[in-house]
Amino acid sequence: MKPTLAGYARASTIAEATAWLAEADGDAKVIAGGQSLMAAINMGLGGDTRLIDINGIEALKGIRLEGDRLVIGALTRHAELGRHPLIAEHAPLLTRAVPLIAHEAIRTRGTIGGSLSHADPAAELPACVLALDALIRISGPGGEREVAADDFFEDVYVTDLAQDEIVTAISLPLAAAKEAQLIRELSRRAGDFALAGIALVRRPSGHRVAFFGTGPRPMLGRSVMAALDAGDLAAALAAVPEDIDPQSDPHASAAYRRHLASVLLRRCLEDLAA
Ligand SMILES: Cc1cc2nc3c(=O)[nH]c(=O)nc-3n(C[C@H](O)[C@H](O)[C@H](O)COP(=O)(O)OP(=O)(O)OC[C@H]3O[C@@H](n4cnc5c(N)ncnc54)[C@H](O)[C@@H]3O)c2cc1C
Numbered sequence: 001m002k003p004t005l006a007g008y009a010r011a012s013t014i015a016e017a018t019a020w021l022a023e024a025d026g027d028a029k030v031i032a033g034g035q036s037l038m039a040a041i042n043m044g045l046g047g048d049t050r051l052i053d054i055n056g057i058e059a060l061k062g063i064r065l066e067g068d069r070l071v072i073g074a075l076t077r078h079a080e081l082g083r084h085p086l087i088a089e090h091a092p093l094l095t096r097a098v099p100l101i102a103h104e105a106i107r108t109r110g111t112i113g114g115s116l117s118h119a120d121p122a123a124e125l126p127a128c129v130l131a132l133d134a135l136i137r138i139s140g141p142g143g144e145r146e147v148a149a150d151d152f153f154e155d156v157y158v159t160d161l162a163q164d165e166i167v168t169a170i171s172l173p174l175a176a177a178k179e180a181q182l183i184r185e186l187s188r189r190a191g192d193f194a195l196a197g198i199a200l201v202r203r204p205s206g207h208r209v210a211f212f213g214t215g216p217r218p219m220l221g222r223s224v225m226a227a228l229d230a231g232d233l234a235a236a237l238a239a240v241p242e243d244i245d246p247q248s249d250p251h252a253s254a255a256y257r258r259h260l261a262s263v264l265l266r267r268c269l270e271d272l273a274a
Pocket of ligand 1: 029030031032033034035036037038039074100101102103106109110111112113114115117118122123124125161165166167168191192193194
């Protein structure tokens with residue numbers, strides 16, 4: 001039996017959505033693509049949830065350049081992200097990540113704002129925005145703020161968002177000339193969440209490496225990054241276990257995930273060398 005919902009409302013502005021969230025005092029949830037939220041509600045995890053649909057808010061849509069930043073609206077679907085020329089030119093990591101996410105039907109509805117807010121530790125886009133050093137734009141009744149991706153993801157499905165706030169956009173630095181952006185993961189079947197994965201960016205200013213599926217949240221590989229910046233590839237590979245915190249579950253043991261993370265980093269380094 002499907003659970004019933006306590007209500008549904010379609011917001012047409014950001015202010016309307018956040019005012020309704022504040023009014024609901026924790027009893028309402030924003031719905032974007034619905035690809036994670038509806039599954040949770042159908043499993044009975046939503047309680048007596050009221051849904052606030054943000055799909056009609058024009059200000060959350062679109063991909064554009066703002067000075068030296070690329071800005072991606074929170075309602076951008078995974079599929080649009082994967083085929084957009086500005087993304088391919090300025091943040092090719094996201095273009096490469098999209099085909100790894102779920103299946104085409106899910107990519108057609110799922111949004112980047114939903115993926116970041118849901119904060120599944122094995123999801124690709126949270127790790128990508130961390131590797132790209134993105135800022136997450138957030139709106140609430142108190143106004144707007146920007147949070148570094150590194151401070152946004154806190155724990156399994158937990159972010160820095162307050163219950164009356166929504167993600168409005170993601171702002172990224174533009175890829176520099178000759179910048180390398182790579183993603184690698186291993187999943188049991190195409191479309192499954194990754195058992196472990198890595199997003200790696202090599203900029204003139206240094207490396208940024210984010211691991212996913214190997215801890216409670218996407219994690220920056222700080223020791224790995226320092227070793228790569230020093231040009232010591234062996235030290236970078238040896239540092240992987242320091243930077244991640246994998247758990248065992250029915251899909252894979254922590255030891256196997258640790259091994260996979262090292263193998264995936266080695267393959268990325270081989271790609272960079274090639
Ligand atoms: C079978 C299956 C396989 C999948 N495989 C993968 C995979 O391999 N990799 C992967 O990354 N994902 C995967 N997903 C998840 C998919 O990518 C989702 O689309 C995504 O995680 C959530 O996006 P959404 O727009 O559908 O969010 P929704 O389901 O609408 O919302 C998810 C959560 O985020 C909140 N939310 C949504 N938008 C906002 C916003 N703008 N501001 C604040 N809160 C917001 C909602 O309240 C809810 O709590 C899979 C999903 C399914 C069903």
